[in-house]
Amino acid sequence: MKKFAVALLFCGVSAFAATVTYTTTGDFTSTGTGTVTNGGETITYTDAAGSVSTPTFTNVGTFTVTGNSSGTFSDSFTLTILQTVPSTGSGTTSSAISGTITGTSSSISLSFVPSSFLIGPVTWEVFNTPLNNPSVAGGVTTIEAFVNVPEPGSLALIGASLFGLGLVARRRFMK
Numbered sequence: 001m002k003k004f005a006v007a008l009l010f011c012g013v014s015a016f017a018a019t020v021t022y023t024t025t026g027d028f029t030s031t032g033t034g035t036v037t038n039g040g041e042t043i044t045y046t047d048a049a050g051s052v053s054t055p056t057f058t059n060v061g062t063f064t065v066t067g068n069s070s071g072t073f074s075d076s077f078t079l080t081i082l083q084t085v086p087s088t089g090s091g092t093t094s095s096a097i098s099g100t101i102t103g104t105s106s107s108i109s110l111s112f113v114p115s116s117f118l119i120g121p122v123t124w125e126v127f128n129t130p131l132n133n134p135s136v137a138g139g140v141t142t143i144e145a146f147v148n149v150p151e152p153g154s155l156a157l158i159g160a161s162l163f164g165l166g167l168v169a170r171r172r173f174m175k
Contacts (some may be wrong), residue, residue, distance in 0.1 A: 004108035016148035017053040020122055023049045024060045029076040031108060036081070040069030043108075043131065045077070054122070055148040063131050065106070065139035079126065079143070086149065087120030106133035112141070123148045 026045040029038040034045035109130040116125040125146040
């Protein structure tokens with residue numbers, strides 16, 4: 001009975017989530033900066049930084065649209081994520097930015113390619129999002145990514161637990 005209890009204890013041990021620490025930067029191709037202006041509209045990207053336990057969604061920056069006239073945009077935007085924990089490295093994804101923004105509507109959307117990429121053992125999936133015009137949420141759009149670290153230790157623990165339960169069951173069956 002003691003062996004069975006020990007086997008159940010191994011099954012009940014929960015895995016701890018991995019922590020990911022990162023910073024982001026972003027630039028428009030036409031300006032080489034995080035800001036682009038056309039007509040009376042300006043789009044500004046604001047970097048993000050954070051430390052999150054995975055798997056989770058996290059903010060990888062915000063776009064703010066300002067102005068009160070209209071602007072037609074045709075540009076590209078490159079988002080760079082520098083990950084410092086668990087392993088040092090960086091990943092880049094880019095998005096073509098095109099469309100129009102007026103004081104009352106927006107047809108500008110971001111389509112990051114690739115939308116999913118690896119930095120070391122961490123999978124990042126950046127979500128494509130339409131930009132808010134100035135009259136919606138103050139023109140602020142948060143770009144989010146899903147961050148996940150595979151946990152091979154958890155899989156090994158579950159496998160060892162099942163193996164232990166199998167041995168206990170086999171022993172009981174043999175008696």
